[in-house]
Amino acid sequence: KSEITSTPSAHRIKDPYSQWLAFSSDGQTLASDHSERRTFTLIDTTTGRVRSEVTKPSSMGKTLLTAIPANQSMLYVVHSRGVELFRLPSGERLGGIPFSDTEAKLAAIADNGRYLAAAAADGAVTLFDATTGDRIGQLEKQPQPIRSLAIAPDGSELAMIVSAEQKQDPALLKQFALPELKELSCRSVDPRTWTVQYAPNGKLLAVQEDDNILIRERKTGRRLAILRDVAVGQFTHDSRFYAAEPYRSRGKEKPIQLFSTANGQAVHELRKHNSTNYSPQQGRLTISPDG
Helix, strand or coil: CCEEEECCCCEEEECCCCCEEEECCCCCEEEEECCCCCEEEEEECCCCCEEEEEECCCCCCCEEEEECCCCCCEEEEEECCEEEEEECCCCCEEEEEECCCCCEEEEEECCCCCEEEEEECCCCEEEEECCCCCEEEEECCCCCCEEEEEECCCCCEEEEEECCCCCCCCEEEEEEECCCCEEEEEEEECCCEEEEEECCCCCEEEEEECCEEEEEECCCCCEEEEEECECCCEECCCCCEEEECECCCCCCCEEEEEEECCCCCEEEEEEEECCCCCCCCCCCCCCCCCC
């Protein structure tokens, strides 16, 4: 059970199993999930109280992604074997969409809920219709492991980070048009590049290179800003800012900072909190739809 305390300005929900967070479009429900957990939690953000603890179907694999597409009242829980759909805010299960011949290791879904991409361990990436489960197409297998997948908010483009063959060689940032899966660009990036994210406005990318976040133009790849010594965070919904936590601060008091995506300057410190076990792969930060 989650332990909840509240103050006049905020709610603190102590849940050692929280890994994935997603807000509903109206900002009134927060979904909290973990890849190894057999339940997920739906929280009323106006009171901080748990609406329900929902048990996942026994047929589900490891959770890869929890998302609530814009203007939808459904929670998508993407796992290694498919997708489970739940009604909000009740948590009622609406159905499941299996991956027929794909054991997914990574997944991404468009903010508009149109497309879902799943990457298998062998480097194959399959594109699905997220509402029907129909298979739309598949990319050729990538020669090296895929580190990250992302879909543009409007569903028009897919981006991925592909590992280098040799440790010292550049990794690759690839972008593909959807739904055709036509390659638009392939750029060499730092070998320590791990993740890629689209900004809500669809014009920017956030690319994690080791302990820095680079803000780049989506179409040209031009670097606009560099956020130093931070872990993967989240764009605000107007794409003007990026919220992130310091990368190297295990077990110490850590400020969550808000950075300008135009020049990389820290413009605000959101709050301070303690963390005893934090890594950029485990930590999750999300922002409500109204910012």
